[in-house]
Amino acid sequence: MKKKTKRLLIILIPVAIVLIAAALYGLGLLGVLSPSAEKSDAQVIRMIGAQAIWQNRLEDRIPQTAISDVMMRHMEQEGEPPRKLLFIVYDGALATAAGLRAEKNPEAPIGSLAAKGGAWLGFAGGAKPGDQSTSTSAGFAGMFTGVWADRNGVAENSDTLSPETRTVMYRLHAQGKQARFFFSWEPHMTVNNRLEAEEFPALYEYCGSDAGTFTAMLEGIEDGMDAVIGSLEYTDSAGHTTGFNLRSRYMNAIANAENDAMALIAAAEERAETYGEDWLIVLGSDHGGTGYGHGGTSLAESTTWFVANQKIF
Numbered sequence: 001m002k003k004k005t006k007r008l009l010i011i012l013i014p015v016a017i018v019l020i021a022a023a024l025y026g027l028g029l030l031g032v033l034s035p036s037a038e039k040s041d042a043q044v045i046r047m048i049g050a051q052a053i054w055q056n057r058l059e060d061r062i063p064q065t066a067i068s069d070v071m072m073r074h075m076e077q078e079g080e081p082p083r084k085l086l087f088i089v090y091d092g093a094l095a096t097a098a099g100l101r102a103e104k105n106p107e108a109p110i111g112s113l114a115a116k117g118g119a120w121l122g123f124a125g126g127a128k129p130g131d132q133s134t135s136t137s138a139g140f141a142g143m144f145t146g147v148w149a150d151r152n153g154v155a156e157n158s159d160t161l162s163p164e165t166r167t168v169m170y171r172l173h174a175q176g177k178q179a180r181f182f183f184s185w186e187p188h189m190t191v192n193n194r195l196e197a198e199e200f201p202a203l204y205e206y207c208g209s210d211a212g213t214f215t216a217m218l219e220g221i222e223d224g225m226d227a228v229i230g231s232l233e234y235t236d237s238a239g240h241t242t243g244f245n246l247r248s249r250y251m252n253a254i255a256n257a258e259n260d261a262m263a264l265i266a267a268a269e270e271r272a273e274t275y276g277e278d279w280l281i282v283l284g285s286d287h288g289g290t291g292y293g294h295g296g297t298s299l300a301e302s303t304t305w306f307v308a309n310q311k312i313f
């Protein structure tokens with residue numbers, strides 16, 4: 001090979017590699033390289049089917065709205081011991097990733113709670129697929145009110161909860177319990193639960209970041225609050241920036257949420273021991289995701305999950 005040609009190749013090959021990588025990255029962002037819906041559904045079916053922790057199957061996923069009654073039933077039990085609630089949502093945490101996490105780190109919160117009470121597959125998106133978006137607002141509204149958007153009014157992130165449907169925070173407050181929702185995604189308060197938050201500001205605490213949410217929830221538990229409910233954004237943020245998948249960036253985000261949950265659960269368990277309180281501890285997700293987003297009807301987007309320290313379903 002001529003010296004000149006060789007020198008040219010030394011320059012051109014790296015340039016070509018960079019250009020190809022950039023093109024693939026661009027196509028990935030545009031969703032061109034995302035798997036087709038059928039392929040993605042088949043992948044979820046295969047993966048979930050191979051995960052041992054789930055008590056139910058994809059065919060009989062539990063509507064996410066059902067968690068509302070579970071929380072109320074626990075809190076409404078009469079007499080001693082005092083009933084307490086810790087509900088932590090890992091925003092946009094894939095069910096497949098939760099199952100994988102439990103397999104790889106069985107001592108972490110998802111795995112350890114699943115071993116104590118159980119783990120269940122749920123679904124977002126309304127009674128019929130496509131009735132409402134598999135979005136944060138619709139997911140939380142369903143879990144908080146116990147009914148879908150046709151009754152609570154929140155089908156999209158831009159919707160506001162109807163004043164006729166009330167959240168678990170409000171219903172517990174009406175029973176004289178101290179309940180609060182901690183979060184760092186502002187629309188929870190300024191859009192979705194706006195009317196309730198204006199009327200009862202003590203039910204909502206905007207915490208600025210996951211670190212803020214964690215600290216405020218910990219204080220809530222330690223101060224003797226009855227119901228501490230929170231949303232951690234690690235997984236949703238990772239999904240929207242590096243993809244909803246089982247690769248290390250996304251799995252590291254789950255690990256971050258688990259670290260926070262571990263400390264919050266330890267604080268609740270310490271109170272249970274010291275004060276003889278009966279804590280229902282639930283972890284879950286509001287929706288899943290595919291590619292770099294969510295909102296649609298695929299199994300990856302609509303399959304949610306719950307794990308709890310008691311048999312809740």
Ligand SMILES: [Zn+2]
Nearest residue numbers: 091092136286
């Ligand atoms: Zn979300």
